[in-house]
Amino acid sequence: GESVGLHLPTLSVQEGDNSIINCAYSNSASDYFIWYKQESGKGPQFIIDIRSNMDKRQGQRVTVLLNKTVKHLSLQIAATQPGDSAVYFCAENAGGTSYGKLTFGQGTILTVHP
Amino acid sequence: DTAVSQTPKYLVTQMGNDKSIKCEQNLGHDTMYWYKQDSKKFLKIMFSYNNKELIINETVPNRFSPKSPDKAHLNLHINSLELGDSAVYFCASSQNPGIYGYTFGSGTRLTVV
Numbered sequence: 001g002e003s004v005g006l007h008l009p010t011l012s013v014q015e016g017d018n019s020i021i022n023c024a025y026s027n028s029a030s031d032y033f034i035w036y037k038q039e040s041g042k043g044p045q046f047i048i049d050i051r052s053n054m055d056k057r058q059g060q061r062v063t064v065l066l067n068k069t070v071k072h073l074s075l076q077i078a079a080t081q082p083g084d085s086a087v088y089f090c091a092e093n094a095g096g097t098s099y100g101k102l103t104f105g106q107g108t109i110l111t112v113h114p
Numbered sequence: 115d116t117a118v119s120q121t122p123k124y125l126v127t128q129m130g131n132d133k134s135i136k137c138e139q140n141l142g143h144d145t146m147y148w149y150k151q152d153s154k155k156f157l158k159i160m161f162s163y164n165n166k167e168l169i170i171n172e173t174v175p176n177r178f179s180p181k182s183p184d185k186a187h188l189n190l191h192i193n194s195l196e197l198g199d200s201a202v203y204f205c206a207s208s209q210n211p212g213i214y215g216y217t218f219g220s221g222t223r224l225t226v227v
Contacts, residue, residue, distance in 0.1 A: 031212070032212050032213070032215075034215045036215075036218075038155075041220070041221075042220055042221070043118075043204050043206075043218030043219050043220045043221050044157070044204070044216075044218045045218070046215050046216075046217070049215055087155055089157065091215070093211055093212050093215075100145060100162055100164070100169060100170060100208075100211050100212075101159055101162065101170055101211070102159070102211055102215065102216060103159075104156070104157040104158075106154075106155070106156060107155045107156070107157075
């Protein structure tokens with residue numbers, strides 16, 4: 001079946017560096033994408049979202065890029081901090097008969113070294 | 115105030131037992147979900163209820179039975195627990211997942227021994 005996946009399962013960076021987490025999706029019907037952050041022992045927390053009619057959206061220190069041509073999503077974190085260490089998931093909503101269901105990618109473990 | 119709360123946070127039980135996990139949301143959302151997260155952190159949807167009505171039922175063993183007494187509550191009952199049921203179970207809610215995504219609870223770690 002169609003799924004959302006990730007290129008890199010782990011990412012280690014130094015504090016202050018910029019981080020880029022990638023996600024590939026295969027469902028061309030998906031029209032809404034979300035990045036979630038999951039810290040140890042906690043539930044996933046919404047970071048930023050983007051609709052399919054956009055290719056870039058910026059938040060505080062985070063930017064999401066969407067390339068529908070190659071079905072690719074990325075999360076950029078500027079000036080990464082130790083508190084950014086977590087598992088990051090991309091998720092998609094396909095709409096239509098899949099309305100209401102978010103399909104999650106594998107997850108990338110981000111480790112930030114002080 | 116906790117927006118989506120699950121109880122218990124940890125649950126250790128023997129194979130064959132029956133257990134329940136409770137979930138409550140105070141956000142006024144119409145839709146609630148149960149997701150299972152395995153040891154590899156993969157999150158997979160199990161069920162979804164919209165205003166007490168079941169709308170999503172993925173391929174889940176019928177030992178798992180969700181119950182929604184009202185739109186603020188979605189409980190998960192599991193019969194005849196098996197070792198493979200060990201996972202973290204997350205409850206979530208949304209007003210419109212195609213616009214706002216989900217708000218997750220903090221999870222229930224179920225360990226079957």
